[in-house]
Amino acid sequence: xxxxxxxxxxxxxxxxxxxxxxxxxxxxxxxxxxxxxxxxxxxxxxxxxxxxxxxxxxxxxxxxxxxxxxxxxxxxxxxxxxxxxxxxxxxxxxxxxxxxxxxxxxxxxxxxxxxxxxxxxxxxxxxxxxxxxxxxxxxxxxxxxxxxxxxxxxxxxxxxxxxxxxxxxxxxxxx
Numbered sequence: 001x002x003x004x005x006x007x008x009x010x011x012x013x014x015x016x017x018x019x020x021x022x023x024x025x026x027x028x029x030x031x032x033x034x035x036x037x038x039x040x041x042x043x044x045x046x047x048x049x050x051x052x053x054x055x056x057x058x059x060x061x062x063x064x065x066x067x068x069x070x071x072x073x074x075x076x077x078x079x080x081x082x083x084x085x086x087x088x089x090x091x092x093x094x095x096x097x098x099x100x101x102x103x104x105x106x107x108x109x110x111x112x113x114x115x116x117x118x119x120x121x122x123x124x125x126x127x128x129x130x131x132x133x134x135x136x137x138x139x140x141x142x143x144x145x146x147x148x149x150x151x152x153x154x155x156x157x158x159x160x161x162x163x164x165x166x167x168x169x170x171x172x173x174x175x
Contacts, residue, residue: 001025002111005041007032007052007061017051017077020100021107033057035064042068048114051107054078054086062088063150066128073114075106087158127165134168137175 006021006029008014014031021027030045032038034057038050048071052061065074065088075092076083083093094106131153138149157167 001028002049003028003030003045003047004049004051004107004111005030005032005038005047007035007038007050007056007064009033009053009056013053017103020103021051024104027107027111035059035061035067038064039067042072046071048072049075049107049111051075051077054082059147060151062086062091062154063147065091066131071114073110075110077103085158087154087164127168130165130168130172134171137171141175 004021004027006014006017008017008031011031011033014033018029018031021029030041030047032041036058038052038056041047042050048069050064050068050072052064052074054061054076056064061074061076065072068074073092074090075094076086077094077096077098078086080095083095086093092106092110094102131150134153135146135149138144138152139146142149144152153164153167153171156162157164160167162170
């Protein structure tokens with residue numbers, strides 16, 4: 001039985017997806033409601049698959065995705081309007097409401113992908129540091145919280161069709 005993380009802001013969503021996935025006998029689900037919980041669980045148990053909603057109690061799942069180990073695959077289940085806001089090319093997306101069959105097929109495919117280590121590339125350590133420095137600068141200069149600074153960088157990246165790391169680099173060069 002394969003262990004996966006199911007992470008949603010609302011416990012009822014966690015429970016609904018956990019029940020659907022565990023009913024097959026193929027998966028054992030660990031539920032989380034915060035990104036911090038997901039990070040701890042993935043690190044401690046060396047898990048490689050996360051099924052989540054658009055945001056958790058402490059940050060967006062897109063932000064979480066870039067903090068997860070390279071081996072992790074992520075499936076985001078959310079309304080189409082929220083999926084369109086997610087710019088990370090490596091996150092697999094499934095529009096909600098989702099049928100049980102589609103959910104199971106998607107999770108099985110991602111489980112196989114994660115197992116063969118073909119998960120899409122993430123940001124390099126240098127790019128992560130660029131983004132962190134740009135967020136720190138925005139927090140200091142404009143009084144933003146970390147979440148606000150990250151969202152500002154994301155929005156600017158999407159508006160200009162640029163990668164987040166490139167936008168962070170531009171912010172640092174500007175200041």
